[in-house]
Amino acid sequence: MADELVLYSNPMSRGRIARWMLEEVGIPYRTEMLDFGVMKSPDYLAINPMGKVPAIKHNGTIVTECAAVCAYLADVFPHAKLAPPLPERGDYYRWLFFASGPLEYAASNRALGFEPPAERQAMMGYGNYNMTLDTLEYAVSANPFIAGNTFSAADVYVGSHIAWGMQFGTIEKRPAFEAYWKKLEHRPAHIRATELDDAAMPAKA
Template sequence: MDRLTLYTNPRSRGRIARWMLEEVGQPYDLVTMDYGPEMHTSDYLALNPMGKVPTVTHGSRVITETAAICAYLADAFPEAGLVPENRASYYRWLFFAAGPFEAAVIDRALGVQIPPERTVMVGYGDFDRAVATLEHAVSDTPFIAGERFSAADVQVGSQIGWGLQFGTIPDRPAFRAYWERLADRPARVRAAAMDDALMAGASHG
C-alpha cells in the first residue's frame, strides 16, 4: 500500500490536513517543519514550490492546498464514507470555504479595504456578504452537504472554528451551533491533541 506522509507545522493549516487524515483512519508518517529555510530546501520545494505547508504525499502522488487534500483523501479512501451523495453542495462549500471565505477573513484581519466600486473584482465581494453566505449554508442542514458529516465539513468547520476562536468572524448562533456539532468528533479531538502537543514541545524546546 502506498504510504501517506504529512508535511506540516502545528501552527498552520496543516491542522486541517491532520484532522482529515485522522478521519480517513489510515496510517501516515509525519514530517514537522519549521518556518523559514527548512521549507525552502530544494527537496521540499520539489514537492511544494510555494514553500509552505501542508503537503501530503501518497506514494508518488503529491497533494497541496487543504481543500484539495480533503477531497483527494475522501476519494482515495471511500471506505471512510466522507464523500456525500450531494456532490453539488459538497464541492460548492468545500471550495467556497477555502477560497472566497478565507480570502475575505484574511483581508479583514489584515485591514485590507476593498473600495465598494471594486468589490466585483474580488471573489468574495465583501466581508459581510461572504459571512452571510456561509451563515446561511450552515443553517440549512446539520452538516454542510446534508444530513451526514463529509470531508467538506473538515474544511468549513476548521475555518469557522478558528474564526470563532480568534474573533475573525462574527460569533453568531448558526456558526456556534455548527461548530459544536463538529468539535467533539474523535478524529478532530485526536488531531488537535497531537498538534497541541507538538506546539507545547516546541515552546519548551
C-alpha cells in the first residue's frame, strides 16, 4: 500500500528507539527485522547507504537517524501530540539534537576510552564528558519533561540514551537521570515496544 509505514530494525540496535516512538504515535506499521549482514545488501543500501538501522519508509519518504525519525513521526502524526506547538519548540529542538550530537559523541568516546585533551576540547562539539553530563542533568531537571510540562518525542530519544547509557556504563547513574527515567520507563507504549523487540531477539543457543 502506498501509505504503508515500514520500520526497518533489529532488536539489538537503536531501532528500539524508533519502535517506542511508533508505539507512542499509535498508528499501524509493518516491521522488517534485518540481520546485520543483510543491512549491507544492495536492496537495503538503497534505503540507507550507511547500512544501519533504524529506518522508516512512509508514503515513499525514507527517514533514517533516530532523532530525525522521532521528529518526523511527531510532525506527520500530530494527533499523538508528541511535539509542542511551534512557538514553544525551543527546548524540544534544543535537547533532541543535543542528545543526537554532543551526548552521543561524549558517551561513545567514553566507551572507547577516549577523552579529548584539555587544549583540544574546543575542537569537539561536546567539549568534554563531564561538561556534557552536567548539561544533560540541567536539561532533565529544569522541567517535568525534557521540553516542558508535557511528554514529547524528545523524551523518547533523550530517555532512551539515558536508559541505555546507565545500563551499559557510558552515562553515570546520577539521581537526576534515574528520576527522569522513572517517569518514562512504565509508559504503556514503551512497555509494548520493549515486549515486541524482546520477542524478536534471536534465540540463545
